Amino acid sequence: MGLLSLAIWVPICFGAVLLALGRDEHGNAVRWVALIGALVSLAVTLPIYGGFEVGSAALQFVEKTPWIDRFNVFYHLGVDGISLWFVLLTAFITVIVVIAGWEVITERVNQYMGAFLILSGLMIGVFTAMDAMLFYVFFEATLIPMYLIIGIWGGPNKIYAAFKFFLYTLLGSLLMLVALIYLYNASGGSFDLIAWHKLPLAGNVQALLFFAFFAAFAVKVPMWPVHTWLPDVHVEAPTGGSAVLAAIMLKLGAYGFLRFSMPIAPDASHEYAGFMIALSLIAVIYVGLVAMVQQDMKKLVAYSSVAHMGFVTLGFFIFSDLGVSGAIVQMISHGFVSGAMFLSIGVLYDRVHSREIASYGGVVNTMPKFAAFALLFAMANCGLPGTAGFVGEWMVILGAVEYNFWIGMAAATALIFGAAYTLWMVKRVYLGAIANEDVRNLVDINAREFLVMALLAIAVLYMGIYPKPFTDVMDASVADLLQHVAQSKLPK
Amino acid sequence: MIEQFGLAALYPEILLCVMATLIMLLDLAVKTPQRTLTYGLSMLTLAIVAWMEADAAGQGATFYSFGNMVVSDPMGGWLKCFAALATLVTLVYGRPYAADRDMLRGGELFTLSLFALLGMFVMISGNHLVVLYLGLELLTLTSYALVAMRRDHAVATEAAMKYFVLGALASGFLLYGMSMLYGATGSLDISTIFRAVASGQINHQVLMLGVVFLVAGLAFKFGVVPFHMWIPDVYQGAPTVVTLMIGGAPKLAAFAMTLRLLVEGLLPLAMDWQQMLVVLAVASMLIGNLAAIAQTNLKRMLAFSTISQMGFVLIGLLSGVVNGNTAAAANAYSSSMFYIITYVLTTLAAFGVILLLAREGFESEEIADFAGLNQRSPLYAGVMSVCLFSLAGIPPLVGFYAKLSVLQALIASGQALAIPLVIFAVLMSLIGAFYYLRVIKVMYFDAPLTATTVSAGADVRVVLSLNGALILLLGILPGGLMALCARAIVTTLGT
Numbered sequence: 001m002g003l004l005s006l007a008i009w010v011p012i013c014f015g016a017v018l019l020a021l022g023r024d025e026h027g028n029a030v031r032w033v034a035l036i037g038a039l040v041s042l043a044v045t046l047p048i049y050g051g052f053e054v055g056s057a058a059l060q061f062v063e064k065t066p067w068i069d070r071f072n073v074f075y076h077l078g079v080d081g082i083s084l085w086f087v088l089l090t091a092f093i094t095v096i097v098v099i100a101g102w103e104v105i106t107e108r109v110n111q112y113m114g115a116f117l118i119l120s121g122l123m124i125g126v127f128t129a130m131d132a133m134l135f136y137v138f139f140e141a142t143l144i145p146m147y148l149i150i151g152i153w154g155g156p157n158k159i160y161a162a163f164k165f166f167l168y169t170l171l172g173s174l175l176m177l178v179a180l181i182y183l184y185n186a187s188g189g190s191f192d193l194i195a196w197h198k199l200p201l202a203g204n205v206q207a208l209l210f211f212a213f214f215a216a217f218a219v220k221v222p223m224w225p226v227h228t229w230l231p232d233v234h235v236e237a238p239t240g241g242s243a244v245l246a247a248i249m250l251k252l253g254a255y256g257f258l259r260f261s262m263p264i265a266p267d268a269s270h271e272y273a274g275f276m277i278a279l280s281l282i283a284v285i286y287v288g289l290v291a292m293v294q295q296d297m298k299k300l301v302a303y304s305s306v307a308h309m310g311f312v313t314l315g316f317f318i319f320s321d322l323g324v325s326g327a328i329v330q331m332i333s334h335g336f337v338s339g340a341m342f343l344s345i346g347v348l349y350d351r352v353h354s355r356e357i358a359s360y361g362g363v364v365n366t367m368p369k370f371a372a373f374a375l376l377f378a379m380a381n382c383g384l385p386g387t388a389g390f391v392g393e394w395m396v397i398l399g400a401v402e403y404n405f406w407i408g409m410a411a412a413t414a415l416i417f418g419a420a421y422t423l424w425m426v427k428r429v430y431l432g433a434i435a436n437e438d439v440r441n442l443v444d445i446n447a448r449e450f451l452v453m454a455l456l457a458i459a460v461l462y463m464g465i466y467p468k469p470f471t472d473v474m475d476a477s478v479a480d481l482l483q484h485v486a487q488s489k490l491p492k
Numbered sequence: 493m494i495e496q497f498g499l500a501a502l503y504p505e506i507l508l509c510v511m512a513t514l515i516m517l518l519d520l521a522v523k524t525p526q527r528t529l530t531y532g533l534s535m536l537t538l539a540i541v542a543w544m545e546a547d548a549a550g551q552g553a554t555f556y557s558f559g560n561m562v563v564s565d566p567m568g569g570w571l572k573c574f575a576a577l578a579t580l581v582t583l584v585y586g587r588p589y590a591a592d593r594d595m596l597r598g599g600e601l602f603t604l605s606l607f608a609l610l611g612m613f614v615m616i617s618g619n620h621l622v623v624l625y626l627g628l629e630l631l632t633l634t635s636y637a638l639v640a641m642r643r644d645h646a647v648a649t650e651a652a653m654k655y656f657v658l659g660a661l662a663s664g665f666l667l668y669g670m671s672m673l674y675g676a677t678g679s680l681d682i683s684t685i686f687r688a689v690a691s692g693q694i695n696h697q698v699l700m701l702g703v704v705f706l707v708a709g710l711a712f713k714f715g716v717v718p719f720h721m722w723i724p725d726v727y728q729g730a731p732t733v734v735t736l737m738i739g740g741a742p743k744l745a746a747f748a749m750t751l752r753l754l755v756e757g758l759l760p761l762a763m764d765w766q767q768m769l770v771v772l773a774v775a776s777m778l779i780g781n782l783a784a785i786a787q788t789n790l791k792r793m794l795a796f797s798t799i800s801q802m803g804f805v806l807i808g809l810l811s812g813v814v815n816g817n818t819a820a821a822a823n824a825y826s827s828s829m830f831y832i833i834t835y836v837l838t839t840l841a842a843f844g845v846i847l848l849l850a851r852e853g854f855e856s857e858e859i860a861d862f863a864g865l866n867q868r869s870p871l872y873a874g875v876m877s878v879c880l881f882s883l884a885g886i887p888p889l890v891g892f893y894a895k896l897s898v899l900q901a902l903i904a905s906g907q908a909l910a911i912p913l914v915i916f917a918v919l920m921s922l923i924g925a926f927y928y929l930r931v932i933k934v935m936y937f938d939a940p941l942t943a944t945t946v947s948a949g950a951d952v953r954v955v956l957s958l959n960g961a962l963i964l965l966l967g968i969l970p971g972g973l974m975a976l977c978a979r980a981i982v983t984t985l986g987t
Contacts, residue, residue, distance in 0.1 A: 022870070068893075070974040071900070111870070133896075137887040144881060147929070151937040152866075159937055163929060170886075170925055174918040181900050181914070 002063040003048050004077040007087055008125045011041040011094065015117035018110045027109045031102055034113030038098045041120060042091040052084055054473050057480035059130065059194075067134070071184070073191050076131040081477030082258055082328060085470060086127040086251060089335045092459070093247045094120040097240040100343050100452050104239070104350055105153065112153060115145040116240060126252050132180050133191040135259075139216075139252060140173055146241065146249065153238040161236035168229040172219035176260075179212035183264070197263040197484060200491040206268035213261040220253025223313055224283040227306045234302035235355070239346030242298065246305050247339035251331045254312045258324075258481065262316065266485040269317070276317040281410050283310030288417035292424070296355050297348075300425055301341045304381060307414065308334045314411060315396040318403040319485060324478050326395025329470055333380070333388035333463055340377040340456040344370075347449055348429075352438045357428050361435025366442040371430045373445075373453040378426045380460045382419040388463035391470075501557045501564035504544045504572065505613050511537040512606035519599030527596050531587060534602040535580060538609070542576035545569045552983060556619065560681050563619040567751070567829070567980035571616050571744045578741040578836050579609045584955050585844040586733030588948075592851065593731060595641055604641075605737060608634040612745035619756075621670045621680040624749055628666070628713070631745065632659050635738055639730045651729025658712070658722045666709025672702030673757075682757040690760045703761055706753055707768045713746040714802045717775035724783075727795035732850060732857065735791060736843040739798060740836050747832045750809065751825060756984070759821075762813035769810035770909065776803030777920040784927045790846060791857045793927060797883060798839070800924060805831050807917060808898040811905040818985075820905055826981040827897035830974055834882075834890045834966065841959040842879040845872050848948050848956065859931055864940025872946055873935045875960030880928040882963050885921050890966040895921060897974070 001009075014037025021030055052060060059078030067075040079087060097116055105112045122145070125138035143166055151162035184191055187199050201209070219226045230250075234242050262269045269276075284307050291303035308330065315327025347370060348363070349355055364371035380387035383394070393415065401408030434440050445453065463470060499506065511533065519530045549569025556563050583605060590596050611634060614627030636659065640652035674680055676698040677688035688694055712719040727735050754765055780800030787793035808828030812821035849856035849865075849872075856862075866873040882891035899917060902910050948956070966973060 019870070019874070066971075067969075068971040068974060070971065070978055071897075108866075111866075137892070140887045140892070144886060147932075148936055151933060159933055162933070162937070163926070166929060167922065167926060171919075171922050174922055175915070177896070178899070178903075178911070178914050178918060181896070181903050182911075184900065185904050 002061055002077070003044060003051075004061050004079065004087075004124075004128045005063055006044040007041065007048065007091065008077075008121045008128070010044055010121070011037060011091075011117040011124075012121035014038075014041070015114040015121065018114035018117065021110045027106070030110045030113060031098075034098050034117065035095075037117050038091075038095040038120070041117070042095050045088050045091045045124075048079065049084065049088055052079070052473060054081075055476050057081070057476040062130075067131075071133065071191065072189050073133045074131045075134060076192070077128045078130045079128055081474035082481070083127045083255070084473050085328075085332050086248070086255065087124050089332055090120055090123045090127070090248050093244060093335065093339055096339065096343070096452055096455060097243055099448060100243070100346065101238075101240045102448055104346070108152065112149070112240075115149050116244065119145040119149075119244065123248050123252065127255060130193050131191050132183070132193050132196065132260075135193070136173070136177060136180060139256075140170075142249065142252070143169060146245065149241040150233060150237045153241070155236040157232075158236045161233045164229045165233045168226075169219055172216040172226075175212045176216035179209050183209070193259065199264070200489050201265065203267060203271075203490055206265035206489070207271065210261055210265040210268035210272060213256065213265070217253040217256035217261065218279075220256070221250055221309050221313060222253070222306060223279050224287055224306065224310070225279075227283070227287065230306060231299045231302040234305075234342075235296060235298045239342060239349065242342040243339040243346075246301070246342055247335040250305065250309055251335065254309065254316070254327070254331055257313065257316055262485050263481065265489075267488055267490055269485065270319070273317045273319070277314060277407060280310045280314035280317070281407065283307055284314065284411055284414040285417065288414050288421065292417065292421040294421075295357055297345045297357055297425065297429070298342070298355050300357075300421060301338065301345065304341075304418065304421065305334070305338050307418065308338070310414075311393055311396050311411065314407075315392075315399060318399050318407075319482060320399045320402060321478060321482060322395050322402065323399030324482060325471055325474055326392050326399055328392075328474055328478070329467065330392025330396060332470060333392050333460075336456060336459045336463065337377060337380045337387075337389050340453070340460065341381060343452060343456070344374045344377055347445060351442055354438075357425060359436070360429040360439060362432045362439055363430045363442065365434050366439060367444045369450065370445045370453070373457055374430060375426060376457055376460065378422045380464070382422045383415055386461070386464045388460045390464055391467045499557070501548075501555045501562060501617075504541045504548075505610060505617070507544070508537065508541050508606060508610045508613065512603055512610060515599060515606065516603040519603070522599065525596065526587070526591055527599050527602070530599045530602050531583070534583060534606060537606065538576050538580040538583075542573045542580070545573035545576065549573060549980070552979065554983060560683060561620040561623050562617050564617060565980070565984050567984040568616045568748060570976060570980055571748050571829075571833075572613050574833055574836065575612050575616070575741040575744045576609060578744070578840060579605055579737070581840050581844070581955055581959065582733065582736045582740055584951055585840070585847045586736065588952065589733050589847045589850055590731070593642065595731065595733075600641065601638075601733070604634045604638050608638070608737065609741065612741055615745040616748040618749070618752060619682050621674065621682070624752065625663075625667060625670065627745070628749065629663065631742060632663065635659075635742070638734045638737055639726060641734065642731055645731075647729040648731060651726045655722050655726045662709050662712030662719065665705045665712070669702045669705030669707075669709060672698055672705065676702060682752060685757045686759065689758060692760075699761065700764060703758060703765055704768070707765055707772075710746065710750050710753065711772055713749070714743070714805070715799055716772045716802045716806060717779045717799060720776065720779070720799045723799055724792050724795040727798070728789055728792045728857070732791065732843060732847050732855070736840065736847070739794075739843070740839055743802075743832055743836055747805065747829065751984070754809070755812070755821070755825065759813065759818065762818075763816065766810040766813065769806045770913070773803045773806035773810060774913070774916065776800055776806070777917060781920050781923040781927075785923070787927075788859055789857055790859045790862070790931065793859065793931075794839075794842060797924065797927070800920065801835050801883065803920075804895060804898050804917065805835070807913070808901050811898070811901040811907070814905050814907055820901065822978065822982045822985055823904060824901040825985070826974075826977040827894075827901045829977040829981060830897055831894040833973065833977070834894045834963075837959070837966070838879050838882045838891060838963055841875055841956065841963060842883075844952070844956045844959060845876045845879070848872060848952060849946060859934055860941070862931060862935050863938040865935040865946075867940050868942075868944065869946040871957065875956055876935060877932045878960050878963050880932055882967070884925040884928040886925070888964070888967040890963050890970060892967065893970040893974070
């Protein structure tokens with residue numbers, strides 16, 4: 001069994017064991033098993049990073065065995081520079097989520113932890129699958145644990161949120177399924193992604209395929225105007241669910257653009273690049289403005305996620321080295337930063353049980369340690385140089401300016417909005433005088449919460465100060481992808 | 493064509509018939525309220541018969557016996573094997589339920605089930621119109637009796653009455669269609685009919701009239717719109733164990749009979765009957781899914797869900813022949829076969845959970861009765877949600893691959909309507925996902941109404957867990973069953 005298989009199946013097996021462990025009387029044992037499971041899962045991903053050959057665009061750690069003979073489906077795994085960091089990010093965030101849920105979750109602990117571990121394995125599967133059917137199975141299967149996480153441990157309106165999440169994303173995926181089956185027949189009976197990349201396709205077919213993939217991935221990213229599910233779902237999901245959703249699940253969609261839309265339908269991608277850039281800019285600017293007026297902290301961060309993901313799709317569709325690498329870096333950094341933002345809100349919510357900005361004020365007086373971390377994450381969210389948030393946005397803006405000055409200009413103004421809504425929230429929640437009794441009675445973070453915050457803070461700072469390890473691995477793969485996308489696939 | 497005059501091909505049927513009669517007689521002497529002896533004998537019979545069929549099917553050869561009236565081929569063998577297993581599982585799930593409802597005062601449940609299975613076997617092996625019809629009547633007559641078994645129960649009696657009247661009408665349709673075929677081709681033998689139709693010498697109008705009636709009769713047995721009226725009432729009204737007896741294994745027999753009649757007999761007319769199936773499939777997916785949303789009774793909801801699932805089975809059946817080219821036929825029909833087998837597997841587990849939660853004097857068939865099941869019993873809630881996600885077609889459960897294969901068959905057929913029809917089908921399965929998810933919501937997100945834990949006998953617990961695990965396992969490794977269906981259909985089409 002290869003390393004990638006281990007990275008997928010170790011968390012899933014631990015998750016299955018947790019589900020079998022049963023009731024809440026063994027709560028502590030369950031938590032420790034979950035933590036060990038998450039740590040082992042993280043540990044098996046480290047050799048993948050260690051053994052990764054930088055500078056090669058080829059797939060590495062490839063595993064390929066027949067899976068479903070009748071449809072010529074292979075259990076085909078591999079990583080390249082684009083997907084490598086997401087494997088590690090997923091395993092890392094899972095550890096964080098397990099620790100963050102330690103005392104907070106008291107009911108059906110085993111199912112909570114089990115769902116997150118299984119989800120982790122499935123998401124790593126999405127990032128490593130090189131067979132379209134395998135990809136689809138993992139992509140769709142992630143809906144089941146997330147649906148249960150939102151519905152069981154969510155807020156007051158959780159049922160609406162769970163259904164909206166499931167049905168909204170399922171609709172997009174089903175249209176993609178039609179495209180996959182079409183490509184299977186068109187390619188003479190194969191779900192091999194790499195073969196599909198080379199398949200010549202007529203212009204109108206490419207356009208239809210592009211929009212079928214768009215339906216699945218744009219909903220998942222989410223791009224404006226199909227982003228409306230995200231704020232509803234984030235508000236109701238439990239803290240861990242929000243963190244995983246923002247940190248990793250949104251990236252599944254963006255990753256899909258890189259693996260499916262762009263290389264399979266390159267001509268259509270160029271044809272509709274203007275459309276994609278327009279949607280991205282609307283997300284960056286308009287949704288940024290929407291974020292500014294939010295009263296609910298989780299909603300604010302949710303809209304900010306949509307705006308940040310707008311940078312990602314913008315970076316993809318300017319088809320330059322800087323743009324695409326910057327977008328991938330932005331995806332990774334947003335994984336750390338949005339996860340950290342949601343976990344910070346979770347810390348406050350666990351104590352006061354309110355997500356309203358108006359319920360807080362002057363938190364820094366009673367929770368100085370926590371406020372320091374929260375401020376750091378907020379700065380990263382605005383893209384302050386020296387934090388993770390800066391690198392990706394800066395690269396994308398640079399790429400955009402090269403592509404077209406005005407697009408770069410428009411994207412750059414969005415940084416101001418980002419700073420505005422984040423800092424305004426920081427001012428109202430953390431700074432100033434103590435606003436009410438709830439805030440006066442706040443207790444600063446304990447060792448467990450400190451650990452969560454510190455791990456994320458290290459990641460955010462490290463990525464901001466020394467992004468080289470992140471960008472180095474992806475250079476060759478990005479160049480290869482762009483070279484591929486530049487070639488027309490129209491039949492001659 | 494291998495002609496075999498011996499009885500070897502019919503040993504399982506003979507054994508089944510003998511044992512059913514024997515169990516009926518033995519049961520007179522059984523005094524225990526649980527009827528352990530006859531139950532055990534029924535289990536043993538079913539297990540042996542299933543094994544014999546699997547063994548025969550595994551050899552992969554086709555035999556005809558009784559002067560071509562009966563055929564034994566891998567497709568039939570596997571379907572009979574699964575039908576026997578489905579009946580076995582139904583009886584395991586249903587015995588405690590039946591005992592609680594005074595349905596085990598006599599051993600009729602076992603005897604009638606075995607005779608119903610015999611009817612399915614004959615339907616599956618028939619290579620002759622009259623043999624097919626005999627099998628069908630044996631199955632339906634025992635089903636009427638099974639539905640009416642709780643004779644002091646008004647709803648069940650009403651369901652039996654409806655079932656009988658509509659069922660008799662459908663049998664009449666079928667018989668009428670068969671007589672047309674006989675009149676047009678001068679033969680009752682399916683292979684001869686095929687040759688006659690393929691020759692192109694037959695009066696097309698008479699044939700078409702026959703085909704219309706045949707399709708209507710078969711559509712009734714599948715329960716597809718507009719011949720679906722009996723399904724919701726019978727599913728809801730019949731005692732749950734009988735619902736499962738009707739909604740499970742007989743679908744396999746109906747599939748086999750459809751294949752024998754429409755494909756083995758009338759493949760040259762495929763372009764005509766495929767058009768009829770398109771209408772039936774679209775209407776079933778639309779009405780089944782939309783009506784299921786409005787249901788509060790789980791059995792009734794599953795009835796409408798069945799209607800829509802059968803629409804998907806028809807999608808496979810209508811994708812076999814394009815412009816007279818049968819190259820894609822094996823792929824298309826085997827996708828339908830895979831669909832129907834996995835559907836039966838899923839239905840068994842779903843009704844198994846309903847049967848398990850029913851207690852004396854409490855039917856547990858309202859969706860609300862499942863509230864908070866996850867807190868009462870995570871295992872059974874897990875089994876039920878595996879079934880529902882599978883029916884909704886969410887990977888990695890087996891229902892996804894079933895939908896994938898029929899949709900692939902449809903796109904591969906390259907018919908003009910293929911892409912719009914596929915998009916329609918996936919939108920319908922999105923609607924389907926909504927009502928399946930609603931049941932999962934009730935089980936997982938709502939608070940339980942009672943705190944009673946769910947208890948079950950060891951046999952039920954083991955079989956139900958295995959059944960749920962199999963739905964998941966076949967979802968992770970669906971290749972084997974797919975290959976089995978493909979081989980079986982290729983053999984059948986090759987003869």
